[in-house]
Amino acid sequence: MGKNIYLFFGPPGSGKGTQSDILGKKLKLPVVSTGELLRHEQETKTKIGLIASNYLTNGKLVPNKIIQKILDKRFKKSDTKKGFVFDGFPRSEEQLDLLRARLHKSEKGSKVIAIYIKVGDQEVKTRIIGRRVCDCGAAYHLKYNPPKKAGKCDLCGKKLVQREDDKPKIISCRLKHFYKTIKPILHYFNQSHILIEVNGEKSIKSIEKEIIKNINKLNK
Numbered sequence: 001m002g003k004n005i006y007l008f009f010g011p012p013g014s015g016k017g018t019q020s021d022i023l024g025k026k027l028k029l030p031v032v033s034t035g036e037l038l039r040h041e042q043e044t045k046t047k048i049g050l051i052a053s054n055y056l057t058n059g060k061l062v063p064n065k066i067i068q069k070i071l072d073k074r075f076k077k078s079d080t081k082k083g084f085v086f087d088g089f090p091r092s093e094e095q096l097d098l099l100r101a102r103l104h105k106s107e108k109g110s111k112v113i114a115i116y117i118k119v120g121d122q123e124v125k126t127r128i129i130g131r132r133v134c135d136c137g138a139a140y141h142l143k144y145n146p147p148k149k150a151g152k153c154d155l156c157g158k159k160l161v162q163r164e165d166d167k168p169k170i171i172s173c174r175l176k177h178f179y180k181t182i183k184p185i186l187h188y189f190n191q192s193h194i195l196i197e198v199n200g201e202k203s204i205k206s207i208e209k210e211i212i213k214n215i216n217k218l219n220k
């Protein structure tokens, strides 16, 4: 049987990580976040992590060779048999080609749905400035989604930090890269009639509902 693959797109701070986690939990599918995988390699100081570190800190796209390596490593785990939720991939036309190649080989017969979370630049900046994250992958916002105890992760109690690439100068660079690369990717999924667009400036709950409603429509 084919897998169910969901792809999340959106500018940094659009809430694609939050919505990927919600959808993954709801559908009992693992979330594969290239950003998370890279940060893990960086924190554990692996060879890949050391190479990726400079790109991550400066908000630049990590070379495809490295992305391919971390994905190959991730897909060795057996938890993606029924499908998975992709957060942060593909992020360029070359990566779209990599995905399409996978869909013709190892993921043949899969049902793919792409979800684009639209958020304006000003809102993105406000959100990112307030974003705090934990080593364990949990993310919070000082105003919109604060932790129960200030500065501490609800899930593991560790200290929350601001991502290096969430600093204002780097955000502008990440946004520029995002808009430069996203157009042809969205065009591809739109043409294939598997693209859902949602307004990401609503509450987490209403975006979640909107996504589910649209997925159900496409699955009819």
Ligand code: AMP
Binding pocket: 012, 034, 035, 036, 038, 055, 056, 059, 060, 061, 062, 063, 067, 087, 088, 089, 090, 091, 095, 165, 174
């Ligand atoms: P994210 O957590 O999705 O915001 O990604 C954080 C950073 O990880 C990005 O700014 C890039 O430096 C890197 N990254 C994540 N996914 C990719 C990807 N698919 N290709 C290249 N770089 C990526």
